[in-house]
Amino acid sequence: MASTSLSQLKRKDLFQQKGYIAELWVDSASSATFDVTNPATLETIATLPEMTVADTEAAIAAAHEAFQTYKKTTGRQRAGWLRRWYNLCLEHIDDLALVLTLENGKPLAEAKGEVTYAASFLDWFAGEAERTHGEVVPAANPNQRILTIKQPLGVAACLAPWNFPIAMITRKVGAALAAGCTTVWKPAGETPLSALAQAVLAQEAGFPKGAINVITTLNNVAEVGEALCKSKLVRKLSFTGSTRVGKLLAQQCSQNLTKLSLELGGNSPFIVFDDAKIETAVEACLLAKFRNSGQTCVTANRIFVQEGIYDKFAAALVERIKVLKVGNGIDSGVNIGPLTHNRAVEKAIGHINDAKANGASILLGGSACQPDNLQGYFIQPTVLSGMSTKSLTTREEVFAPVVALYPFKTEEEVVAQANDCDVGLGSFIVTESMPRIWMVAEGLEVGMVGVNLGILSACECPFGGVKESGYGREGGRHGIDEYLTTKSILMNVMG
Numbered sequence: 001m002a003s004t005s006l007s008q009l010k011r012k013d014l015f016q017q018k019g020y021i022a023e024l025w026v027d028s029a030s031s032a033t034f035d036v037t038n039p040a041t042l043e044t045i046a047t048l049p050e051m052t053v054a055d056t057e058a059a060i061a062a063a064h065e066a067f068q069t070y071k072k073t074t075g076r077q078r079a080g081w082l083r084r085w086y087n088l089c090l091e092h093i094d095d096l097a098l099v100l101t102l103e104n105g106k107p108l109a110e111a112k113g114e115v116t117y118a119a120s121f122l123d124w125f126a127g128e129a130e131r132t133h134g135e136v137v138p139a140a141n142p143n144q145r146i147l148t149i150k151q152p153l154g155v156a157a158c159l160a161p162w163n164f165p166i167a168m169i170t171r172k173v174g175a176a177l178a179a180g181c182t183t184v185w186k187p188a189g190e191t192p193l194s195a196l197a198q199a200v201l202a203q204e205a206g207f208p209k210g211a212i213n214v215i216t217t218l219n220n221v222a223e224v225g226e227a228l229c230k231s232k233l234v235r236k237l238s239f240t241g242s243t244r245v246g247k248l249l250a251q252q253c254s255q256n257l258t259k260l261s262l263e264l265g266g267n268s269p270f271i272v273f274d275d276a277k278i279e280t281a282v283e284a285c286l287l288a289k290f291r292n293s294g295q296t297c298v299t300a301n302r303i304f305v306q307e308g309i310y311d312k313f314a315a316a317l318v319e320r321i322k323v324l325k326v327g328n329g330i331d332s333g334v335n336i337g338p339l340t341h342n343r344a345v346e347k348a349i350g351h352i353n354d355a356k357a358n359g360a361s362i363l364l365g366g367s368a369c370q371p372d373n374l375q376g377y378f379i380q381p382t383v384l385s386g387m388s389t390k391s392l393t394t395r396e397e398v399f400a401p402v403v404a405l406y407p408f409k410t411e412e413e414v415v416a417q418a419n420d421c422d423v424g425l426g427s428f429i430v431t432e433s434m435p436r437i438w439m440v441a442e443g444l445e446v447g448m449v450g451v452n453l454g455i456l457s458a459c460e461c462p463f464g465g466v467k468e469s470g471y472g473r474e475g476g477r478h479g480i481d482e483y484l485t486t487k488s489i490l491m492n493v494m495g
């Protein structure tokens with residue numbers, strides 16, 4: 001094992017450096033490999049197979065073969081496997097969190113939070129597996145009876161991002177396996193290790209051979225993605241990532257009209273009204289902005305603060321952020337880890353410079369940094385005040401721990417500004433007024449609204465967006481439907 005931290009793993013077999021097809025740990029057909037890097041130290045922590053289109057086709061074929069029998073299993077059987085997997089996740093939470101911190105950078109406490117969140121989807125979809133029933137439909141023709149049944153779509157390709165490498169796997173795969181689909185996983189090339197650890201546990205939970213397959217790639221991601229989209233054997237594809245890639249996948253899936261769920265980029269407004277409680281607003285903002293170092297699709301990107309509370313809120317926020325410790329996620333006391341890429345640091349610095357050029361002032365931070373002499377991709381937690389709507393952050397996701405404060409005067413004005421963008425995923429409002437909660441929540445063009453809180457994630461709640469943030473919902477009652485089709489059966493009962 002390349003990293004000394006990895007020697008702390010209690011279950012060494014959770015650290016896999018191969019792809020996984022039909023119950024075999026495999027290399028790439030081309031024998032090529034790529035390295036996985038710890039973004040805090042830039043140390044290489046693993047070397048994995050750079051899998052190809054041929055490997056992808058082998059994984060799809062294995063999943064398709066397995067589907068022929070898996071589709072006939074009962075919801076109760078599938079629920080049993082999901083619950084065992086859920087229990088194994090919690091049993092091995094320390095190991096899973098360690099692997100996650102090493103590949104993604106998020107602090108260990110946050111990584112444990114993600115493992116718990118990831119496991120919750122397995123528990124939730126275990127329950128849903130037995131509730132995929134159809135309905136009896138009253139027929140207009142007295143000679144007929146009509147009913148519907150729900151059936152699994154087939155092979156599901158699950159493409160997960162690097163920001164929540166474990167939770168986005170289980171949110172997709174848990175639903176797919178519960179529905180009776182078999183799966184091909186494509187974790188992000190930056191963070192494949194925690195998904196491979198999950199594959200070990202899922203197999204141990206008892207899923208049949210071929211129900212789970214994992215393709216690892218960093219450099220062949222475009223070809224592998226296209227192979228998944230264009231295969232006639234893949235009947236469902238679920239992707240979390242950028243709007244740019246989501247649009248490309250939608251084009252490629254149009255070839256066979258493969259059913260698609262897309263959870264894409266956001267530009268969440270976080271709106272603090274004059275009547276907000278300062279402490280509630282600050283704590284919610286901290287959660288909405290700093291989770292995973294600001295690298296979430298629902299991160300608070302444009303923080304709109306009403307004039308009457310602006311100065312107090314800005315001052316309280318700066319005081320709260322000042323005490324956050326930036327560093328290596330495996331060290332205790334660290335609140336903010338590195339960004340996952342160097343280009344993310346460059347982008348954030350570009351946004352800060354652009355904000356300054358448009359008249360903003362820096363209340364805190366503002367630069368890249370190297371805490372404890374670490375070589376990784378760190379940036380100081382930053383607060384920018386007096387943002388202009390001309391700034392780049394008004395249109396682009398910052399994806400870094402950079403808080404951009406925009407002053408506003410009225411409710412109408414702020415709702416119009418919040419909606420003036422191409423995407424609509426998350427949003428947050430902080431107010432003590434019940435009528436305002438309803439009016440603003442109904443008026444925002446988004447998929448999710450958080451009221452007086454800073455996290456939108458719950459396995460029982462549908463997650464997804466509108467506009468160019470994509471379509472489909474994950475989690476909740478709706479999550480499993482994405483992997484099912486409704487078949488209608490019409491019967492002549494008059495002989």
Ligand code: SIN
Nearest residue numbers: 164240296297298457
């Ligand atoms: C995301 O950023 O895409 C997912 C965040 C979450 O589920 O909370």
